[in-house]
Amino acid sequence: MDRDTRDMLLExxxxxxxxxxxxxxxxxxxxxxxxxxxxxxxxxxxxPLIAVPEEQDGVGGTLAxxxxxxxxxxxxxxxxxxxETALANLLVASAGGKPASGPSTVALxxxxxxxxxxxxxVARVPFAGVAERFVSIIMAGGKPTLVVVPxxxxxxxxxxxxxxxxxxxxxxxxxxPEFSAVSPVSADxxxxxAALARTMQMAGAADKVLVTATEYCKQRVQFGRPISTFQAxxxxxxxxxxxxxxxxxxxxSAARDADEGGLEKGGSFxxxxxxxxxxxxxHRIAALSHQSMGAxxxxxxxxxxxxxxxxxxxxxxxxxxxxxxxxxxESFARAGKDELWPALSESRYAA
Amino acid sequence: MSIPKLEFPPFxxxxxxxxxxxxxxxxxxxxxxxIRSEDRFASWxxxxxxxxxxxxxxxxxxxxWPKQYGGxxxxxxxxxxxxxxxxxxxxxxxxHWVADRQSGPLLLKFGTEQQRQAILPRIARGECxxxxxxxxPDSGSDLASVRTRAEPVPGGFRVxxxxxxxxxxxRNHYCITLVRTSGQHGDRHKGLSxxxxxxxTPGVTIRPIINLAGRHDWNEVTFSDAFIPEDCLIGNExxxxxxxxxxxxxxxxxxxxFMQNVYVLRELVRVLGxxxxxxxxxxxxxxxxxxxxxxxxxxxxxxxxxxxxSPAIEASLVKDLGTIYQQDLPEIARTLAESDxxxxxxxxDFLDVAQYASMMAPSYTIQGGTTQVxxxxxxxxxxxx
Numbered sequence: 001m002d003r004d005t006r007d008m009l010l011e012x013x014x015x016x017x018x019x020x021x022x023x024x025x026x027x028x029x030x031x032x033x034x035x036x037x038x039x040x041x042x043x044x045x046x047x048p049l050i051a052v053p054e055e056q057d058g059v060g061g062t063l064a065x066x067x068x069x070x071x072x073x074x075x076x077x078x079x080x081x082x083x084e085t086a087l088a089n090l091l092v093a094s095a096g097g098k099p100a101s102g103p104s105t106v107a108l109x110x111x112x113x114x115x116x117x118x119x120x121x122v123a124r125v126p127f128a129g130v131a132e133r134f135v136s137i138i139m140a141g142g143k144p145t146l147v148v149v150p151x152x153x154x155x156x157x158x159x160x161x162x163x164x165x166x167x168x169x170x171x172x173x174x175x176x177p178e179f180s181a182v183s184p185v186s187a188d189x190x191x192x193x194a195a196l197a198r199t200m201q202m203a204g205a206a207d208k209v210l211v212t213a214t215e216y217c218k219q220r221v222q223f224g225r226p227i228s229t230f231q232a233x234x235x236x237x238x239x240x241x242x243x244x245x246x247x248x249x250x251x252x253s254a255a256r257d258a259d260e261g262g263l264e265k266g267g268s269f270x271x272x273x274x275x276x277x278x279x280x281x282x283h284r285i286a287a288l289s290h291q292s293m294g295a296x297x298x299x300x301x302x303x304x305x306x307x308x309x310x311x312x313x314x315x316x317x318x319x320x321x322x323x324x325x326x327x328x329x330e331s332f333a334r335a336g337k338d339e340l341w342p343a344l345s346e347s348r349y350a351a
Numbered sequence: 352m353s354i355p356k357l358e359f360p361p362f363x364x365x366x367x368x369x370x371x372x373x374x375x376x377x378x379x380x381x382x383x384x385x386i387r388s389e390d391r392f393a394s395w396x397x398x399x400x401x402x403x404x405x406x407x408x409x410x411x412x413x414x415x416w417p418k419q420y421g422g423x424x425x426x427x428x429x430x431x432x433x434x435x436x437x438x439x440x441x442x443x444x445x446x447h448w449v450a451d452r453q454s455g456p457l458l459l460k461f462g463t464e465q466q467r468q469a470i471l472p473r474i475a476r477g478e479c480x481x482x483x484x485x486x487x488p489d490s491g492s493d494l495a496s497v498r499t500r501a502e503p504v505p506g507g508f509r510v511x512x513x514x515x516x517x518x519x520x521x522r523n524h525y526c527i528t529l530v531r532t533s534g535q536h537g538d539r540h541k542g543l544s545x546x547x548x549x550x551x552t553p554g555v556t557i558r559p560i561i562n563l564a565g566r567h568d569w570n571e572v573t574f575s576d577a578f579i580p581e582d583c584l585i586g587n588e589x590x591x592x593x594x595x596x597x598x599x600x601x602x603x604x605x606x607x608x609f610m611q612n613v614y615v616l617r618e619l620v621r622v623l624g625x626x627x628x629x630x631x632x633x634x635x636x637x638x639x640x641x642x643x644x645x646x647x648x649x650x651x652x653x654x655x656x657x658x659x660x661s662p663a664i665e666a667s668l669v670k671d672l673g674t675i676y677q678q679d680l681p682e683i684a685r686t687l688a689e690s691d692x693x694x695x696x697x698x699x700d701f702l703d704v705a706q707y708a709s710m711m712a713p714s715y716t717i718q719g720g721t722t723q724v725x726x727x728x729x730x731x732x733x734x735x736x
Contacts, residue, residue: 207356214354214733228735237733238671238726241357245668246644249359253647256361276640325636326629332639333627337620341439341613344643345372 001061009065010072013047017076026306029079030164034130039080043101048085052093063193063266064259066090067200071251074204077306079165081105081127083197088135091190094263095146095181105131107149107170108191108318113140117174118147126317128156129166133178137187146183149175163309184264192268195275195318196258202278202314203251205307206244206285212304213237213289216296233292240288243281250274257347269349272324279315279324286311354733359665361647362654368432371425375436378409383442392441392614392704395607396568398522399443400477406444407477412451416459420467421475431606431653438610441617445519450474452605453598454481454527458547461586461594466547470525484514484528484548484572485595492724494529495539495592499574501530501546507581508532508546510554510574520557520570526550528572529595532588543591547583554578564710603719604652604666609645609673611715612680615708616642619684622701624693631691638683645673664732667725674715674722681708 001009025035042048051066052058066086073082081103088106089099105127111120118138125134134149153175161167185193214237217228227233254274257267286308290297297304315321328349332340335350343350364372386402393399406412414430416422423429437444455474458466473479490496499512510530520526526548534542550557554577560569586594616638623631648669655662685705692698716722730736 210357211354214735218735231727234730234735235723235726237735238729241664241729241733242668242672245357245359245648245665246641246672248357249361249648249651250640250644252359253361253644253651270643272636273640273643276637277644280637280640321637321640322633325633325640327632328636328639329627329632329634330636332620333623333632333635334625336625337617340617340620340639342376344639344646345435345439347643 001059001065006061006065006068009050009061010068013045013069014072014076016041016045017073017078021076021078021080023303023306026077026079026303029166030160032166035080039103042080042082047082048089048104049099050086051090052099056093056098058089058093058099062259063090063263064255067196067255067259070197070200071204071207074201074310075208077205077208077303077310081131083201084126084131087190087193087197088133090193090263091135091137091146091183091185092148092179094185095183097146097148097179097181100133102132103127103130104133104135106190106194107134107136107172108187108194111136111138111172113138113145113147113180116180117176118149118172119174121169121171123169124159124161124167124317125170126161126167127165128168128170129158129160134170134172137183137185137190139187144183144186146179146181146185147177148179149177153177161313163306163313165313186264189264189268191318192271193258193263195324196254196267196271198314198317199251199254199271199274199278202282202311203248205310205314206247206278206282209285209289209304209307209311210237210240210244212307213240213292213297216293220293220296236288236292240285240292243284243288247278247281247285250277253347267347269328269343270347272328272349273347275319276321276324276328279321282311282315355664357665357668359648359651360654362650362657364428364432364650364653365426368426368428371429372432372436374409375411375433376440379436379440379442383440386443390443392612392707393443393445394441394611394614395438395444395448396518396611397443398445398480398519400446400480402443403447403477403480405477406447407475410475412447412477413455413471413475416455416471416475420459421472426657428653428657431650435606435610438606439613441614446480446522447474447477449483449519449523450479450481453483454525457527457545457594457598458585460597461545461590462547463582463585465582466585470547479525480519480523482517482520482523482526482550482570482572484517484526486514486516488513488515492721494595495543496536497529497531497543498536499528499530501532501544501579503532504578507583508579510546510548510577510579512574514572514574515560515569517557517570517572518568520550520572521559521567524550526572527585527598529591532591540592542589543595544588545585545591545594546579547585548577548579549583552577552579562714564707599720604649604662604669606646606649608670608715608719609642609649609676612677612708612711613642615680615684615704618701618704619688622688622692622694622697627691631687634683634687638680641676645669645676648672664729667720667728667732670720671722671725671729677715678712681705681712685709 054060501508
């Protein structure tokens with residue numbers, strides 16, 4: 001979609017999330033209350049179909065549009081699987097399938113496909129507790145195959161994330177997919193795209209953390225003046241801003257590269273670098289924001305933890321800084337020292 | 352009261368700039384081995400007049416300036432690419448660095464026609480080098496408190512005072528010197544001016560200030576009744592503060608703020624060998640990801656500047672993060688090499704590299720605006736002061 005259309009959509013989404021996905025909804029999900037109305041409205045807005053082509057009844061946006069939306073979703077800690085469903089729908093559509101309504105999620109890695117049946121176990125599947133179907137990409141007969149497995153064909157063990165979202169371990173015991181097709185997107189690439197989605201959500205959350213901490217310090221009066229007037233606090237918030245800036249810049253660059261290079265392979269290195277970067281700094285962002293808000297920000301009552309806990313969970317999802325850092329390090333070591341700068345300046349793996 | 356949103360819009364360098372990158376890279380590949388200075392790990396503060404002249408002959412100094420002053424009238428993004436390649440390949444760019452980056456642009460913007468014609472073509476040929484005469488024994492971060500005094504006398508100024516940390520003054524030709532031409536000490540921003548000082552002027556004495564690594568980069572430059580002709584005034588008398596602030600902007604967000612010791616990373620890759628252990632690869636990858644991010648940020652800032660914006664906060668954030676990266680790098684690399692270098696010889700060699708880099712590291716967060724000054728700028732941008 002063109003720039004204006006996207007900006008308008010993002011603004012609408014942001015306003016909508018502010019009104020409908022507030023604190024009570026986020027806390028409700030943590031207690032196991034599924035916000036059915038919120039999800040219904042999200043579907044009515046077409047958000048889960050944002051990157052599905054129009055001819056497949058989608059909104060017709062690009063990968064970049066989807067990623068920009070996920071940054072906004074992260075900024076509001078939207079506690080429903082917008083990212084997971086939109087990604088699942090995009091993958092299904094790219095394999096020629098028709099996305100269904102209702103919340104979906106992706107179960108990536110650790111599965112096998114034999115005789116048309118899916119077997120294996122995937123841990124920490126986000127929103128497994130509420131997803132109506134599970135999308136995966138599995139190597140079968142030398143080809144990446146996309147499968148859509150309905151909820152009633154699997155067994156799910158609830159393992160809520162530390163942000164209180166309904167993650168779970170999903171066991172496929174010879175499950176029969178309701179749809180399967182050769183996928184133009186490989187299993188590794190699907191994992192990369194999921195990592196990119198988390199990176200964008202982290203950028204949104206980081207942004208919100210900075211705003212929250214800054215506004216708080218301007219309001220909070222101690223020793224007779226707002227604590228934001230103390231140099232120690234000012235420098236702490238400026239340092240926080242630098243980590244937030246790195247998070248935002250790396251995520252946006254990766255989204256741009258992924259989009260420009262195409263769904264099947266674009267921005268591989270940039271995604272790895274951005275997920276490494278955002279995961280690496282998540283701790284610093286959480287630590288400084290909490291320090292600036294004292295005991296107040298450590299309470300369940302305050303919303304800061306909606307964001308800091310998500311940063312801690314999201315840095316682990318779809319590859320932490322160790323996972324992606326290892327891929328980058330391996331590649332640059334294999335290529336040797338003279339490839340370091342050429343590869344880095346072209347945002348590509350060295351070998 | 353809402354705070355401004357931080358944005359780093361991803362920016363692609365244009366195709367001409369990337370084409371230029373290829374040319375610069377090929378040139379460096381051929382030239383650097385012939386010109387290697389005594390420093391194994393050169394950077395923008397390692398001088399080599401021979402190298403600067405070679406670069407000038409290619410037309411890559413003063414690259415953005417008008418042709419009439421020896422420039423190439425190319426874009427500021429072309430200049431960025433040249434800078435990146437010099438740093439990425441650890442070229443000894445120290446002789447021309449200040450002249451090309453800030454003194455030349457300052458003269459172009461505020462200098463007299465005579466000053467421009469006399470000096471800019473020489474800078475562009477890689478023959479004329481500059482020092483920065485800002486800091487004094489009692490004026491560091493608080494630059495407006497300078498005491499060096501230029502008293503108007505017939506035909507010029509009589510200058511008295513002392514400048515310190517004046518890099519390269521013992522090798523360079525000129526020093527753009529911030530002086531008080533009117534008013535009293537304590538008048539702050541008022542009454543300051545910039546003078547183009549020929550470092551061979553009688554009454555100007557240059558003494559070395561040796562840094563902790565034993566290197567002679569810095570100097571103390573003393574003015575004792577030094578006569579500076581009136582045609583050496585840069586811009587208007589009394590406009591020194593405005594001019595010096597614009598000069599400092601050149602010092603903030605460039606790639607030199609995170610690529611000065613990229614040689615450490617390159618050497619780390621070498622000593623870890625082609626197949627490091629998983630843990631070592633992961634740590635190496637994290638260092639590379641941070642450098643990549645800084646480059647994305649710096650490029651985004653360049654894109655915003657190209658688009659006519661002045662992203663002062665973003666530029667300050669790049670310097671803050673970049674200089675701290677350069678301080679973290681030798682320390683993380685050192686402990687990683689200690690556990691994972693492939694041979695004892697490689698390790699011993701690398702520890703010398705890392706030790707040298709660690710010794711140089713404290714300077715990064717001081718020069719060009721201390722981290723604390725930068726954080727003050729960011730805090731103001733966040734609406735905290």
